[in-house]
Amino acid sequence: MNNEKALVWFRRDLRDNDHAALSAALADGQAVYCAFVFDSEILDALPSKHDRRVHFIRESLLELDAALRAKGGGLIVRHGRATEEIPGLAHQLGVKTVFANRDYEPAAKRRDAEVAARLAAFGIAFVHMKDxxxxxxxxxxxxxxxxxxxxxxxxxxxxxxxxxxxxxSWPDQGRYAGGELAGVPGLDEIGFKTTDLAELGIRPxxxxxxxxxxxxxxxxxxxxxxxxxxxxxxxxxxxxxxxxxxxxxxxxxxxxxxxxxxxxxxxxxxxxxxxxxxxxxFPHVVGHAFKPDYDAIQWESWSAGYAAWCQGRTGYPLVDAGMRQLNHCGWMHNRLRMIVASFLTKDLGLDWRLGEKYFAEQLNDFDLSANNGGWQWASSSGCDAQPYFRIFNPVTQSEKFDPEGSFIRRYVPELAKLANKYIHAPWQMGRGEQEALGVVIGRDYPAPLVDHGRAREKTLARYAVVKKAV
Missing domain, CATH: 1.25.40.80 (Serine Threonine Protein Phosphatase 5, Tetratricopeptide repeat)
Structure with missing residues (x-):
């Protein structure tokens, strides 16, 4: 029997089945330890200690740990810098190899390079798998x-x-090792608080x-x-x-x-x-336009406009409904992601990186690659993006994709009494109708931040700097 040992480092792959790194480790005939690190370098940068993603991870780890224990193993969970915890744990356990699934984010690649170097100093191999x-x-x-x-x-x-x-599917037959199985720490032990996952119906x-x-x-x-x-x-x-x-x-x-x-x-x-x-x-897309010419665009500086967009107070009902959905539950429908992104960049004239950052903070499903790609698509600065002159009209988009105003009424309840013909552009109601419904524009619901037609002309002028590159 092979007496050598391996360590599988779980990251964004919190399952015990069809798992490339786990399967590769087990196939080697080694006794396999499993570990997860609550990486303090990532956690310390989060703006809130009520982060649904951390809660989601913790609950998912409980289930993963139970599944691994049923197979004779279990999950070793550490809290600290992954660049220190994984090499230290691997050396402590006396493993021959550390297996992990590849991550494509620039920061993760730098982290993995540092881990590989520290493991090599102990004579331990680091094997990446595609998963x-x-x-x-x-x-x-x-x-x-x-x-x-x-x-x-x-x-x-x-x-x-x-x-x-x-x-x-990858098979998962082999020998597991128990190790120092202290269980999964509580959120409070890593400095975080319980969130509203259950209330929102989010099952990790x-x-x-x-x-x-x-x-x-x-x-x-x-x-x-x-x-x-x-x-x-x-x-x-x-x-x-x-x-x-x-x-x-x-x-x-x-x-x-x-x-x-x-x-x-x-x-x-x-x-x-x-x-x-x-x-x-193309790692330069983190912080820069995929198409370098688009970095020359001069964006507006409008903190009040940005705040209104974040709060779902732009005066455009479908835009506001999308942003309020995001703020309420940490998720937004994909069509609305495109609409609100177009509105931020091409109606308000604000830098796509502001929206990318806000989404990164709010989205339960935040993934750097997709979030960056989506924002650059909307702002026309990315690969295969919509042309700069394609600018979503927030009213016609609303009429087309929420024709009865059902979604708007759910997330912008102050407009619930409006007839369908006004729900998409409530400022078109007469003052008397507004008074009768108790929805006075500018008092009960914001007036539009911008006129879409005029904003469109300003955007076309703003993007003139990159016309030759298109």
């Missing part, structure tokens, strides 16, 4: 051998390369992911293309937070999408790989 993406690195390239910067050709190449083996862990996935796959997945743009309708999967923290496997989702003929939903999963690839190959 959160179907393809990564140099697996999908242009005919010239370069990374793609346009989605559709990337998608076509992705699909052409895909085989059954690429989305097959593998079981939460499985329940959502089975419900979606049983029927809605085939209607996703028809329903996905309407925020008042239950049309999307709501799996984004589970994909972010890896409580279910991307490979299972791709297999089901292919088997169901759910091409539109499969495209969304490919977009996820695409943005991982962009972040991996």
């Amino acid at each position: 959160q993406a179907i393809f990564d690195g140099h697996e999908v390239l242009t005919q010239a051998g370069k990374p793609f910067s346009v989605f559709t050709p990337y998608k076509n190449a992705w699909l052409k390369r895909l085989t059954a083996a690429d989305c097959a 862990g593998m079981s939460g992911a499985r329940a959502l996935w089975e419900e979606f796959a049983a029927g809605r997945i085939q209607r996703y293309g028809a329903l996905r743009d309407f925020p008042a309708i239950k049309g999307v999967s709501y799996l984004s937070v589970h994909l972010r923290f890896g409580t279910l496997s991307i490979r299972e989702l791709v297999r089901t999408a292919l088997a169901s003929g759910a091409d539109t939903w499969l495209s969304e999963l490919i977009w996820r790989d695409f943005y991982f690839m962009i972040l991996d190959h």
